[in-house]
Amino acid sequence: MTRVLVCVLAALLMAPALAADRLSIDTLLEQARQGRAGEAEENRERLERFRAERDRQxxxxxxxxxxxxxxxxRSEELEQRFEANRDALETRRAELREALGGxxxxxxxxxxxxxxxxxxxxxxxxxxxxxERDAFLAGLIQRMGNGDRLPDLDQVERLWLELDREMRAGGQVARxxxxxxxxxxxxDSDETVTRVGLFQLTADDDYLEYLPAENRLVERAAQPDGAARASAxxxxxxxxxxxxxxxxxxxxxxDMLVSMPGFxxxxxxxxxxxxxxxxxGAVAVLVTLERALVLARQRRRFTRQMKDPAHPGDNPLGRILACYADQRHRDPETLELKIGEALIKExxxxxKRLVWLKMIAxxxxxxxxxxxxxxMIVTFQSITLFGTGDPKLMAGGISQALVTTVMGLSVAIxxxxxxxxxxxxxxxxxxVLEEQAAGMVAEQMAGARAAA
Known part of the structure; x- marks a missing residue:
């Protein structure tokens, strides 16, 4: 009895669960039917879109x-037209060549x-x-080279004018x-440039260089000095x-003028x-100045002394006159010896030092x-080491050889x-001293003869 009650209670408890399972299965079946229906509709729409796209393609x-x-x-027509036009063009060119002739x-x-x-x-x-003339000439050359277009009279006339302007520019000074x-x-910004004919360009006192490849004006790095710079x-x-x-x-x-060495x-x-x-040379100049001054001063003293022989001064002629005054009481022979001795001293x-000039000369x-x-030794050494291919390697020795010769002669002459x-x-x-001394001795001898 107890077992029966337990079974009844268990059945009562499981009845709701079985009902719930039956409900879920039905729901799933219904959903499956609806899903198949939706997929069929989607497949049908997709098939229709595919067919429509296929028709469009x-x-x-x-x-x-x-x-x-x-x-x-169209291509065939154009090719035929091109061939026809080419034949017609060749015909026209032939007619043009024939018409142009010479x-x-x-x-x-x-x-x-x-x-x-x-x-x-x-x-x-x-x-x-x-x-601007470069672009004009380039266009004229291209036009004449094509041969299918005749030049304008204005272009030919401008070519002549450009040539004439270039010729006239050779004799002009323009700014x-x-x-x-x-x-x-x-x-620099636009500077005033002076053009001298077809040869030279200057600005201020600087010489300019024209670079045709770059079409630029460049100031020369080394400028000439002296008269060339002053003339610019x-x-x-x-x-x-x-x-x-x-x-x-x-x-x-x-360039040669700038590269020439200075003094x-x-x-x-x-x-x-x-x-x-x-x-x-410097020693020769100093000796020359000293001797010239000394001799000039002595010459002035001699001139003054000859004007006043009665008062001997501190100069060679005055000292000889003083010797004569001191020894005039002696006989002529002794006086001659004394004056000769004084003359040898003076x-x-x-x-003095004139021999230095002779030695320097x-x-x-x-x-x-x-x-x-x-x-020349230096030059031959350069030739031995480097050959004669580059004259610049021998320039140092040759310059020394020539310059020293010139300097020696410039000092010696x-x-x-x-x-x-x-x-x-x-x-x-x-x-003058010898003449005065001889005159004094002669005067003394004349006086001695007169006394005898």
Missing amino acids: AARVAELRARRDALER MREVFGVIQQVAADARADFRDSVTQVQYP FKHPIVEADGDT EALDEERFPVAFALDPTRGELL LERLRQGGLIGYAILLL LPPLQ MVAPLMGLLGTVTG PTLLLHTLLHARARALGQ
């Missing part, structure tokens, strides 16, 4: 094929002249003043504005007439021997010759002339 393909066929037909040679000459003019103008200094690149690389400044300031230093080689002579550089090329020659100071050329030999001049003056003063 087929229509698109048909349209493209139709366009392709039309373009192919004029083609004229047009060829015009093209050649334009090409030559363009090449010349590009290298000319006038290009910075007239830069215009143009940027200038300075030596330090900075570019005078030209800029319009101080006419101007003796202008013109370089017809368009810069080559200026001090020439002296340095002489080396130690050159400095020794200069030292001899003559050497007049010739003899030694300076020999030192120049020594420098010449030394320079004036020194020899000065020595001759001073020696003549000293001898003239010595002759």
Whole structure:
């Protein structure tokens, strides 16, 4: 009985769960039916879209094929037209060549002249003043080269005018504005540039260089000195007439002028021997000045003393007169000896240090010759080491050889002339002393004879 009750209670408890399971299964079945229906509808719509897209693609393909066929037909028509036009063009060109006849040679000459003019103008200094002509000439050359278009009369006339302007520019001094690149690389704004013919460009007192490849004006890094620089400044300031230093080689002579060594550089090329020659020259100058001053002073004293022989002064002639006054009571032979002794004492100071000048005049050329030999040794050493391919390697020795020779002769020749001049003056003063001494002795001897 107990077991029956338990079973009944268990059945009562499980009955709701079974009912709930039956409800869930039904729901699932219903949902499955609805899902299949939705998928079928979706598949049907997708199939319809696919068919519609297929129809559109087929229509698109048909349209493209139709366009392709039309373009192919168009291409064939254009090819046929191109061939026809080409044949017609060749026919026209043949007719044009036949109609031109000898004029083609004229047009060829015009093209050649334009090409030559363009090449010349590009290298000319006038290009910075007239830069627009390059584009004109390039267009004319291209037009003449095509051969399918005749040149305009204005173009031919302008070509002649450009050539005429270039010729006239060769005899003109013109001023215009143009940027200038300075030596330090900075570019100035438009500066006033002076053009002298077809050769030279200046600004202020500076010489300019035209670079055709870059179409620029550049200030020369090294400027000439002296008269060339002064002439450029005078030209800029319009101080006419101007003796202008013109370089017809368009810069080559200026480069040579700038590269030429100056006076001090020439002296340095002489080396130690050159400095020794200069030292001899300086000694010769000092000795010459000292001797010239001494002899001039003695000459003035002699002149004053000869005007007043009764009062002997502190000079060679005065000392001889004083000796005569002291010894005049002696016999003529003794007086002659005393005056001769005084004369011997007074003559050497007049010739003092003149032998230095004679020695310098003899030694300076020999030192120049020594420098010449030394320079040639250096030159031959350079030839031995490097050959004769580069003359610049031999320039140092040759410069020393030539410069020392010039320096030696430059010192010797004036020194020899000065020595001759001073020696003549000293001898003239010595002759005055000898004449006065001889006159005194003669006077004494005459007096002695008269007394006897």
